[in-house]
Amino acid sequence: MRYLFDQYVFDTDRRELHRGPDAVPVAPQVFDILDYLIRNRERVVSKDDLMNAIWKGRIVSEAALTTRMNAARTAVGDCGEAQRLIKTIPRKGFRFVGAVREARTPNPLAAVHHQPETRTAALPLPDKPSIAVLPFVSLSSDPEQEYFADGIVEEITMALSRFRWLFVIARNSSFAYKGRVVDVKQVGRELGVRYVLEGSVRKAENRIRIAGQLIDAETGAHLWADRFDGSIEDMFDLQDNLTASVVGAIAPKLQREEIKRARRKPIESLDAHDHYLRGLAKIRWSNNANTEALQLFCKAIELDPRLACAYGMAAWCYVRRKANGWINNPVKEIAEATRLARKAVELGTDDPFALSVGGYALAFIAHEFDDAAAFVDRALAGNPNFAQAWSTSAWLRVWRGEPDLALEHSAYAMRLSPLDPPMYYNSQGAMAYAHFLASRYDAAASCAENALRSHTNFLLLTCISAASNTRAGRLERAQRSVLQALERNPDLHANLRNLAPFRRADDYANFEKALCEAGLSERHDAATP
Known part of the structure; x- marks a missing residue:
């Protein structure tokens, strides 16, 4: 009928x-x-x-x-x-x-x-990374499960679309492939996308398992695969949690793949976004690499003066310069960093990345903590699945003296992106400082040690390890950490305010005193003519 x-x-x-x-x-x-x-x-x-x-x-x-x-x-x-x-x-x-x-x-x-399928002409690829989320296969005859699978795909599609650097095919176009055996290369040609996400849903008793895989539509290569489990008791909460897990896992992978592509391009063919991606690849914990990255971000801005994320990352380079004592002309460089950060949030009103990075730079460099919190909160509202924004927010809460929020936001960042090493040590570091502010010194030292296993040269982590161990009564261990910190930055005591811009005077005083008790002031005095 x-x-x-x-x-x-x-x-x-x-x-x-x-x-x-x-x-x-x-x-x-x-x-x-x-x-x-x-x-x-x-x-x-x-x-x-x-x-x-x-x-x-x-x-x-x-x-x-x-x-x-x-x-x-x-x-x-x-x-x-x-x-x-x-x-x-x-x-x-x-x-x-x-x-x-x-x-x-x-x-x-x-x-x-029922007409025989004809090959559709390939659509041109957009000027930014592009992805289609295909309908997930339901491995059950239960209609409820198929509805749940469709809902997952819709949620993932909407969540990915919040990443401004991604071009995401709308759900209605992707669902034209529902119930069909597809060739991902053909899907890539027909939809004009570089990446395809496909998956399946399986129910077993009161549990549901989502399996997903990310595929390069040009080569057919599998870039990522994982599975996520949850209880079926509240299917809508489960749907939200699985969506956050999938998106949190694949977004960093997509960006890493795009960085690889940009690095393979000849220099004469690079556009603004390629220079931006190459700048991301250069970000390291050395002065020279940081300078190279800054030059690439500035070139991206020159080619596209409205590229908000490039302004944000240029400001971020100055954050690192200030934190590591690499600034040569403090007045000039802090003014330039503030200008770049303000430009990032001005142009990126709907770009969570620009808002979070630019906002953090305003706090760390210009000590504009209230404005920074407003911009970072807007970033989180615009894309609640953006792990980096949650991690950035955690550090901002540390400097604002809000340890409970810092812990909450750090934990959520790691939940969204559990396999990303930088996310792990950054979030663990913020947790260490949060526990220190809350006088939980054993927990602070433990978090710092966990983070230092992944990143031994992170000066902030070495300092919080020393301060926490001092307060926990492990002075010998704290003294070793101070010696390591001074090897990396002999003028650490003079630069300590730049390294740790606590808003509350008591927080900074406790941090500084703990480091001095572990030998910081003596080492600094001995090195001073």
């Missing part, structure tokens, strides 16, 4: 919905709801009717029912405000009120549907 209404053809035999010549992707359970409402359009359908017909009497929450009904309305171009086709009758139920014609003749779209 085919039902014709508005601009739609609803085919119950083929289980397809078309709007004009275009197929509309519909999750199986949403299709069943539409089918039931249309078949029973002469009466009001109660919630109990839907429960019995669609869920076979299983208990379903009000939120779940509302979500499915909203999806049904969306599929047919309706909404809860307009209710042109599906009307809610308060305290009674729902009714399909659109004018419907029934047709039993063969679907005129069927001939088009």
Whole structure:
């Protein structure tokens, strides 16, 4: 049976919905709801009717029912405000009120549907990394699981679209491949993308497992694969958690792949974004590498004066110069860093990366802590799956004297990106400082040691290790850390304020005193003429 209404053809035999010549992707359970409402359009359908017909009497929450009904309305171009086709009758139920014609003749779209596939001309790639999230395969006949799989894909697609440096194919285009065996190279050509994310969903008892893999659509090479498990007790929380895990894992991988591409390009063909990516690749804990990175970011700005992220990273280079005592002309360089940071947040009002990096630079260099917090909070609101913004926020909370928030944001950063080494030692470092501020010195020393195993030359980590061990009564260990810090920065005592810009005077005084008790002042005095 085919039902014709508005601009739609609803085919119950083929289980397809078309709007004009275009197929509309519909999750199986949403299709069943539409089918039931249309078949029973002469009466009001109660919630109990839907429960019995669609869920076979299983208990379903009000939120779940509302979500499915909203999806049904969306599929047919309706909404809860307009209710042109599906009307809610308060305290009674729902009714399909659109004018419907029934047709039993063969679907005129069927001939088009069964035409042999023709190879579509390849679309040009965008000027930034591009990705399509294909429908995940449900490894079960349970319609609820397939609906959940479709929801995961939709959430991942929306979450990825919040990364301003990514070009993400819309869900409706990706879902044209639902139920088809696809060649990712062909998908890449047809959608004009460089990367494809595909996956599957499997249910076992009260657990659900999501498996995903990221593929280079040009070569077919697998770049990343992982699986994520969760309890099915609250499917919507599980969906959010799995989305955050998948996005947090693949976003850093995508950026690393793009950096590799930029480094392989001949210098004469580099555009602004390529210079920016090469600058990211140069970021290291040495003065020379930091200077090279700054030059590349400045070149990116020259080629594209509105590239907010390049301003942010140029400011970040000055953050490192200040933190490591590499600044030659403090007044001039701090003014330039502040200018770059302000330009980053001004141009990047909707760019979470520019907001978080530029905002942090304003705090660390210019001590504009309140403005910095506002910009970083805006970055987190714009992209709550951006692990680097959470880590940056954690350090900002340390300098503002908010240890509980610093711990919370550090833990979330590591949860979003658990396999990224820089994310680990940066977040562990922020946690060490947060525990120090809260007078939990054993915990602070433990976090610092964990981070130092991954990054032995991180001066901030060496200092907090020394200060924490001093306060925990392990003076000999603290003294060894101070000696290591002085080897890297003989003028450490003179530069300590630049290294650790605590907003609260008491926080800085405790930090400085602990380091001096471990030998910092004596070493500095001995090295001073």
